Structure formats: C-alpha cells, structure tokens
Amino acid sequence: MATKKKTDQDLQLDKDQLKASIVRHLRSTLGTSEQKASPEAWWKATAAAVNEQVYERLTRTQQTHFKKDTRAIHYLSAEFLMGRLTSNNLHNLSLYKTCEEALGELGLELTDLCEQEPDMALGNGGLGRLAACFIDSLATLNYPAVGYGIHYEHGLFRQEIQDGRQIERPDSWREYGNPWEICRPESVQEVPLYGYVETVFGDNGGLKKVWHAGRKIKGVPWDIPVVGFGGHTVNILRLWESRASEFFDWDVFNAGGYIDSQAEKAQAETISKVLYPNDETDAGKELRLIQQYFFCACSIKDIMRRYKRVHGSDFSNFAAQIAIQLNDTHPTVAIPELMRVLVDEEDLNWDTAWAICYQVFSYTNHTLLPEALEKWSVSLFEKVLPRHLEVIYEINARFLNELVEPKWPGNDAIKAKLSIIEEGAVRKVRMGNLCVIGSSKVNGVAEIHSKLVKEDLFPEYAELWPEKMCNVTNGVTPRRWLLACNPELAGLYNEVVGKEWPLQLDKLRGVVKFADDKAFQQQFMTIKRHNKEKLVKVIKDETGIDVSAEAIFDIQIKRLHEYKRQQLNLIHIMALYRRLLANPDYDMHPRVFIFGSKAAPGYKLAKDIIYAINKLADRVNNDARIQGKLKVVFMPNYRVSLAEKLIPAADVSEQISTAGYEASGTGNMKMALNGAITIGTLDGANIEIAEEAGAENCAIFGLNVDEVKSLKARGYNPYDFYYANSELKAVLDWFDTDYFTPGRPGELASIKRSLLEGGDPYLTLADFQSYSDAHKLIDTWYRDPALWAKKAIINSATMGKFNSDRSIQDYVDRIWALKACNIG
Numbered sequence: 146m147a148t149k150k151k152t153d154q155d156l157q158l159d160k161d162q163l164k165a166s167i168v169r170h171l172r173s174t175l176g177t178s179e180q181k182a183s184p185e186a187w188w189k190a191t192a193a194a195v196n197e198q199v200y201e202r203l204t205r206t207q208q209t210h211f212k213k214d215t216r217a218i219h220y221l222s223a224e225f226l227m228g229r230l231t232s233n234n235l236h237n238l239s240l241y242k243t244c245e246e247a248l249g250e251l252g253l254e255l256t257d258l259c260e261q262e263p264d265m266a267l268g269n270g271g272l273g274r275l276a277a278c279f280i281d282s283l284a285t286l287n288y289p290a291v292g293y294g295i296h297y298e299h300g301l302f303r304q305e306i307q308d309g310r311q312i313e314r315p316d317s318w319r320e321y322g323n324p325w326e327i328c329r330p331e332s333v334q335e336v337p338l339y340g341y342v343e344t345v346f347g348d349n350g351g352l353k354k355v356w357h358a359g360r361k362i363k364g365v366p367w368d369i370p371v372v373g374f375g376g377h378t379v380n381i382l383r384l385w386e387s388r389a390s391e392f393f394d395w396d397v398f399n400a401g402g403y404i405d406s407q408a409e410k411a412q413a414e415t416i417s418k419v420l421y422p423n424d425e426t427d428a429g430k431e432l433r434l435i436q437q438y439f440f441c442a443c444s445i446k447d448i449m450r451r452y453k454r455v456h457g458s459d460f461s462n463f464a465a466q467i468a469i470q471l472n473d474t475h476p477t478v479a480i481p482e483l484m485r486v487l488v489d490e491e492d493l494n495w496d497t498a499w500a501i502c503y504q505v506f507s508y509t510n511h512t513l514l515p516e517a518l519e520k521w522s523v524s525l526f527e528k529v530l531p532r533h534l535e536v537i538y539e540i541n542a543r544f545l546n547e548l549v550e551p552k553w554p555g556n557d558a559i560k561a562k563l564s565i566i567e568e569g570a571v572r573k574v575r576m577g578n579l580c581v582i583g584s585s586k587v588n589g590v591a592e593i594h595s596k597l598v599k600e601d602l603f604p605e606y607a608e609l610w611p612e613k614m615c616n617v618t619n620g621v622t623p624r625r626w627l628l629a630c631n632p633e634l635a636g637l638y639n640e641v642v643g644k645e646w647p648l649q650l651d652k653l654r655g656v657v658k659f660a661d662d663k664a665f666q667q668q669f670m671t672i673k674r675h676n677k678e679k680l681v682k683v684i685k686d687e688t689g690i691d692v693s694a695e696a697i698f699d700i701q702i703k704r705l706h707e708y709k710r711q712q713l714n715l716i717h718i719m720a721l722y723r724r725l726l727a728n729p730d731y732d733m734h735p736r737v738f739i740f741g742s743k744a745a746p747g748y749k750l751a752k753d754i755i756y757a758i759n760k761l762a763d764r765v766n767n768d769a770r771i772q773g774k775l776k777v778v779f780m781p782n783y784r785v786s787l788a789e790k791l792i793p794a795a796d797v798s799e800q801i802s803t804a805g806y807e808a809s810g811t812g813n814m815k816m817a818l819n820g821a822i823t824i825g826t827l828d829g830a831n832i833e834i835a836e837e838a839g840a841e842n843c844a845i846f847g848l849n850v851d852e853v854k855s856l857k858a859r860g861y862n863p864y865d866f867y868y869a870n871s872e873l874k875a876v877l878d879w880f881d882t883d884y885f886t887p888g889r890p891g892e893l894a895s896i897k898r899s900l901l902e903g904g905d906p907y908l909t910l911a912d913f914q915s916y917s918d919a920h921k922l923i924d925t926w927y928r929d930p931a932l933w934a935k936k937a938i939i940n941s942a943t944m945g946k947f948n949s950d951r952s953i954q955d956y957v958d959r960i961w962a963l964k965a966c967n968i969g
C-alpha cells in the first residue's frame with residue numbers, strides 16, 4: 146500500500162512531542178531513568194530524539210536522489226573537522242528553541258548538554274574545517290553530494306600544557322559511542338594491497354594486467370548524516386574504517402597461527418587508527434600512503450556500485466553522473482585507481498577510460514609550500530601499489546609524448562619539470578603533477594592564491610590548458626559561525642534585516658546603514674561585551690588567568706607554523722612589555738593577547754614558540770608593575786568547540802602570515818563576521834576581506850606579495866633589521882637571558898636563532914616595525930568607541946561574500962555543473 150508522503154511540516158515536532166521523545170529514548174535507548182541519568186545520557190537521549198527527524202529526512206533524500214538518478218559530487222578528503230553536531234543539527238532542523246524549551250521543562254539546560262559532546266576532530270585545521278563547511282552548504286543548497294573520508298579511531302591529539310610545553314594525548318572521540326554515526330555493514334568493501342602484477346591474455350586475445358594482491362583489507366563504512374539548513378536535504382558523510390579481511394588470515398589460523406592472525410588483524414586495523422597530525426608537511430610514511438589508498442579505493446568502489454546499480458556496465462554516462470573533487474593531493478591515488486578499475490576490471494580500452502577519468506576529477510590546491518606538495522618514493526609505490534605505478538607510468542608517457550613534446554619539442558628541461566616522476570637518487574611520484582594532468586579543473590582557494598598557483602606553481606600546465614585553472618574563494622557556514630555560536634548577535638540581525646541572512650548572508654549589508662547609529666552601536670558593543678564576559682569565565686576555568694572584559698581581546702587562533710608567524714605576535718608583545726616596564730604610564734588601552742594553537746608533534750621550533758608564549762604569559766600576567774595593562778593567554782587544546790567561544794569574543798583578529806604563504810585562511814572570515822577588526826597582511830583572503838569591508842576598516846601592514854618576492858630576490862638579511870631597530874634588537878636579545886625562564890638562560894634561544902642565523906625565511910623582522918605601527922593604530926581606534934563600533938559593525942555586515950554557500954555555488958558554476966534537487 147502506498148503511504149502518503151510526509152511533508153516537512155508533518156515532520157516538525159512541537160515541544161511536548163520532543164520532550165516525550167527525549168524521555169522515551171532516555172529509558173528505552175539509554176536504559177536509564179530521569180532520576181539516575183547523567184548529563185551524558187541526557188545528551189545522547191536528546192540526540193536519539195533528534196535522529197528520528199534526521200533519519201526520516203535522510204531516507205527521503207536518498208529515495209529522491211535514487212529515483213531522479215541525479216548527478217552528484219563526491220568530495221574526497223582525508224580530513225573532515227566536524228566539531229560537535231548537536232546544536233548544529235538542532236539549528237538546521239529549526240528545532241533549537243523547541244529543544245531548549247523541552248529540556249527546560251525537564252530542568253535541564255541545552256547548552257550544558259551540548260558540552261557533553263566530544264568534538265569530532267578528524268582533521269588538522271583549515272583544510273578539514275573547510276570540508277565540513279562545504280558539506281553543510283551542499284546539503285543546505287540541496288545538491289546531491291557525498292563526503293568520503295577516513296573513520297579515524299583517534300582524531301587530532303588532545304593538547305595539554307605542562308610547565309608551558311605542549312604534551313600530546315590521544316583523542317578518543319567515540320570511546321563511549323557517538324550517537325550521530327550509523328554503521329553500514331551492507332556496504333562493506335574490500336581493498337587489495339601489495340603483491341605483484343601479472344600479464345595474461347584477455348578474452349579478446351589482447352594482453353591484460355592482473356594484480357595479485359598480497360593482502361586485502363576490509364573497509365567498513367560509517368555514515369554521518371549531514372543536515373542542510375532548513376532540513377530538506379540530508380546527505381551523508383561516509384567514513385571508512387579498516388578491519389582485517391577474512392581473505393588472508395584463515396590459512397594462517399588453520400595452521401595454528403592464531404597469534405599471527407591476530408597480528409595481521411592489528412595491522413589491518415592500524416590503517417584507520419590515527420590521523421596524521423602534520424599540517425602542511427609531507428610525512429612520506431608507508432602507513433599514510435596506505436590510508437590514502439584505502440579510503441580512495443573504498444570510495445571508488447562505492448561510487449561504482451551505485452552507478453552500476455542503475456547503468457550496469459555501460460560507462461557512457463559515468464562522467465555525466467559522477468563528479469569527484471580531490472581536497473588537496475591527499476586523495477590523488479583515486480585517479481589511477483579509477484583507471485585501474487575501468488581498464489583492468491571493466492575492460493574499457495585506455496583512451497575511453499582516460500576520457501572518462503579526466504572529466505570526472507577536479508583538484509583543489511590549498512598551499513604553495515613546497516614541503517606540503519606530496520611526493521612518494523617510486524619504490525614505496527611499487528611495493529604497496531604495484532599496478533598503480535604502472536598506470537601512472539602510462540599516464541605520464543602519454544602526457545609527455547602527446548602533449549609536452551609537440552608543444553615544446555626536444556625540451557628536456559620542461560619534460561623533467563612536468564613529468565609525474567621526479568628523477569634523482571630517489572625517484573619520486575609527484576602527486577600535484579598527477580592531479581593537474583588527471584583533472585579537468587584545478588582551483589586555488591582565494592584570488593591571490595589562485596593567481597600564484599597559475600603563475601608560479603604550475604605555469605607550464607596553465608599554458609597547456611589555460612581553461613583548466615580557476616579560483617574559488619573559500620567560505621564558512623554562517624549557521625555554525627554566527628547563528629549558533631553568537632546567538633545574541635544573530636538575534637539582533639534578525640530584528641534589523643530579517644531572518645533570511647543565514648541563507649543569504651549578503652542581507653547583512655542592510656546593517657551598514659546603522660554603523661553610525663549611536664543606539665545600534667551600543668547594542669552591538671553590548672553583545673560583544675557579553676561574549677567577552679563569557680570568555681573571561683572560560684579563560685579562568687581553563688587557565689586560571691584573570692582577564693578583564695574591559696581590555697581589547699586580541700586573538701590569534703590557528704595551527705602553529707613559522708609562515709603564520711605567531712613569533713611576530715610574540716615579539717611584538719615583548720616589545721609592548723618592554724615599553725611598559727620602561728614607562729609605567731605608557732599610553733595604551735589594556736590588551737589581552739589570546740592564542741590557541743597546536744604544533745605538529747615533530748615540529749621542534751613550533752613547540753618552542755608555544756613554550757615561549759607560555760613563559761612570557763607567566764611573567765607578564767604576574768607582574769604588578771604593569772597594572773594589568775597587558776595579559777597573555779595560551780588556551781590549551783584549541784579545537785572547533787573552543788573556536789566557537791573565542792570567535793564571538795574577538796575584538797582584534799590576527800592574520801599575519803608572510804604575504805604569499807597563506808592560501809586563504811578561514812578563521813579570518815569567521816572573526817570579521819563576528820565583528821572583529823583584522824590586523825593583517827595582504828595575503829590569502831585577507832585581501833578580499835579588506836576589499837569587502839573597505840581597507841580603512843582593517844589594519845593592513847607589511848610587505849605585499851611582490852615586495853616579499855623582490856626582497857627575497859635582492860637577498861634578505863635579517864641582521865639589517867636587527868641592527869637598525871634598537872627595540873627589535875633588545876627584544877631578540879631578551880631570548881638569550883633567563884628573564885622568562887628564571888635560572889635557565891637560553892631556553893628560548895632557538896627562536897632568536899631561527900630569526901637571525903636561520904635567515905628568518907618568513908621575513909618576520911622585515912615586517913616588525915610595520916606590524917607595531919598597525920597595533921598603535923588599533924589602539925587609537927579602540928579608544929574612540931564610536932569609531933571602533935562603526936568599523937566593527939561594517940566588518941561584520943560586509944562579510945556576505947564569505948558564506949560557504951557562495952563558494953559551493955561557484956564550484957557548481959565553474960566546475961561541477963550540478964543541479965539542485967528538491968526533496969519531497
């Protein structure tokens with residue numbers, strides 16, 4: 146019997162229904178009672194109640210996509226930094242208020258329950274968080290999409306600070322179960338590894354390659370429903386967990402090798418055990434290559450299975466139905482994997498397979514840093530993926546002979562540069578080159594970055610394929626990064642410009658006309674003040690440090706990297722401290738400098754910088770002479786849920802990378818959207834932020850991209866700046882003393898060394914004076930409350946461009962050519 150389709154309206158719960166559902170789940174799903182339940186049980190019961198709504202919509206979405214046989218985007222990413230999902234899902238289902246009231250009647254506070262949820266930290270930083278914002282926007286805009294990634298048992302390490310130093314502890318986000326994920330045993334895949342390749346005669350008499358795998362690994366999919374804002378589309382994020390496959394261990398087991406079979410099992414499960422914590426550096430480790438292949442192979446098989454269910458072995462529609470986006474080079478091996486499947490398993494000829502493959506893939510580049518451009522040694526590739534190496538050689542040979550040779554006849558230098566294989570003592574596979582050759586589009590993530598990708602990183606490829614290179618400026622979801630994290634400001638905006646802004650962030654432009662309005666300024670700054678007061682408590686709880694909400698909250702939150710220049714912030718704070726010690730009446734508004742940052746465990750200098758920040762904080766925060774004018778706070782364990790508390794409280798947003806090195810940045814967008822003023826270089830998306838807000842509303846400083854290039858070309862000598870600036874010299878010399886590490890002189894000397902003997906590769910000293918001047922400007926602006934309020938309001942109101950919905954629409958228009966699909 147046909148059941149009548151439920152509309153969104155039919156699905157909507159009222160407060161009493163939701164309350165009843167939560168209590169029912171508390172008893173029947175969690176097995177406890179209202180009297181005994183822990184906050185954690187209440188949180189899980191709430192999630193279970195919400196899931197009833199989610200699953201209904203998920204099923205409707207999947208049925209609709211299947212029936213309409215829509216083209217879909219498959220977003221392959223080694224990282225998805227989802228954070229918490231409870232409040233996000235409630236907001237996107239328009240259930241947040243209802244849930245707050247329902248729990249209120251049960252004597253519970255929704256915000257407290259949300260704090261029970263561990264962050265899902267399956268990513269390192271910006272790249273992983275971007276993937277999370279993008280899948281939110283895809284669902285919100287009703288685009289058929291699947292996110293594919295790895296179900297890491299341990300996400301990014303938990304950071305503890307002991308005596309000022311970073312200690313890494315394992316993250317166990319799902320130790321006690323995660324209510325948002327669903328295991329899908331019916332979609333398990335098996336992935337081959339190692340072994341050798343045999344050439345045999347195929348059915349048609351031609352030669353055929355057969356890969357005899359040395360091992361097989363089982364991939365178990367876990368689905369996280371991704372609820373679009375408005376709750377119409379619920380897509381999935383499918384994360385693969387590795388398990389031992391029955392394939393190999395039975396023989397061993399039967400021979401009495403139970404212990405060996407357990408070792409093989411442990412090895413198989415190691416693949417998805419832990420996220421590599423190196424952000425923007427290439428670890429080059431075998432396990433990492435296996436992780437990449439594992440999730441790509443599972444995903445390609447999953448895509449194939451779904452395609453063949455409808456189209457059988459007719460691949461003529463494949464490229465029309467399937468788009469695959471490679472989030473940086475981490476999933477590059479999906480390209481030779483698709484070729485292998487089409488040629489070896491589906492018996493397509495090479496040219497037909499290549500025509501499909503090339504159309505299906507697109508590649509997003511997220512960095513120009515050479516140490517982040519992945520290269521795998523040929524010998525490792527040959528051992529782990531012998532057939533893929535052959536496929537790569539074939540792709541390369543055809544590319545060099547059919548495209549490079551005709552364009553640059555006899556030019557071996559260009560061939561060597563464009564080849565997928567890097568020759569030398571250790572031959573290497575260059576994943577970036579493979580991506581460009583195997584993709585129909587290549588994009589950078591901000592205007593300036595895309596220009597540099599085209600002109601500096603891949604100029605010859607751009608000459609070969611001028612149409613291939615494009616830009617899609619990054620964005621952030623305004624649902625998480627304004628509506629959910631800053632409810633008071635969201636409420637004010639609802640009153641002033643209406644409630645459409647979470648979907649159409651440009652509507653905030655309507656606020657600009659109130660930027661000079663005294664009453665509005667007061668409302669805006671009162672909200673900022675409330676957010677700062679909330680943060681004051683968090684800081685006290687987490688660090689024991691007392692700070693005043695009267696002060697300017699100046700925030701730098703991002704991974705620790707020399708190119709992001711936390712060291713520039715550090716030496717400037719030291720300079721301020723010196724000025725205050727020299728002159729207790731030094732004229733400045735009280736300032737709190739707040740840092741949040743994890744360093745890669747093997748990145749010694751980055752860890753030393755964290756140590757230096759903490760030692761400086763100890764000294765400054767306890768120095769009565771400076772009358773509380775300066776405070777330094779290092780917030781341990783920076784993560785998405787902490788960002789949601791810091792960003793709404795920011796007065797000043799530190800975006801101080803060396804120009805040309807930060808591909809885009811996305812924290813810059815989030816802070817400006819919440820009314821912070823950017824102190825920043827002309828780098829990445831800062832340029833576009835300043836364009837939108839007006840340069841006069843940002844404190845721009847430092848060398849621009851061209852000036853950085855020409856200073857480097859002239860020969861940069863940091864000593865020139867050291868000797869020319871007595872304050873800078875005094876600050877750097879301070880690192881050699883025991884002023885911040887009593888009794889242990891020289892503990893901070895590595896920082897000075899990197900900036901002088903080390904050559905200061907990121908031009909920290911060159912930008913110091915200009916940075917210091919920009920901070921003086923910030924100080925004078927802040928002391929004029931009306932001026933500050935105006936600038937802060939304009940910043941927030943003009944960030945509409947940085948909605949990740951706009952980014953996704955750009956991907957659709959420039960790359961993916963998808964059609965939105967209405968559900969129900």
Ligand code: GPU
Pocket residue numbers: 269270271272273275424425426473511512517590619807808809810811829
């Ligand atoms: N990014 Br590559 C990462 O977070 N991790 C990486 O491994 C690489 C890039 C960042 C960029 O540094 C940042 O500028 C950008 O906004 C972000 O990716 C998203 O595109």
